[in-house]
Amino acid sequence: MITVIAKLPxxxxxxxxxxxxxxxxxxxxASExxxxLYSLNRDKANPDVLVVVEQYxxxxALEFHSSTPHFKEFFSA
Incomplete structure (x- = not known):
């Protein structure tokens, strides 16, 4: 299992x-x-930071997720 924790300002x-x-x-x-697990949270110490907890x-599975059109579109915006 691979876990990713991403903090996004x-x-x-x-x-x-x-x-x-x-x-x-x-x-x-969710359908990948x-x-x-793909969970969105707000950082308690900094409410302007989102924390995404991901498990593959x-x-x-992680490489597939990172290569999907919806992932690329989301992070290119």
Whole structure:
């Protein structure tokens, strides 16, 4: 199993927009083979930071996730 914890700063005033975008991404990630967990949280110490906790069955599942069109589109915006 592979676990990824990503801390993503959000520009001031953009949290609602970021949360909405993640909601769409999470719905797509949920159907990916090998994705065991994809959880969005807010950093308690810094409310302008989102924390994504991800778990994948193996390296191949993580690589697949990182290569999907929805992942690339989300992080190119």
């Amino acid at each position: 959000v520009k001031e005033g953009k949290m609602d927009e970021a949360m909405a975008a993640f909601s769409v991404l999470i719905s797509k990630v 083979e090998g994705t065991l 069955r193996d390296k191949a």
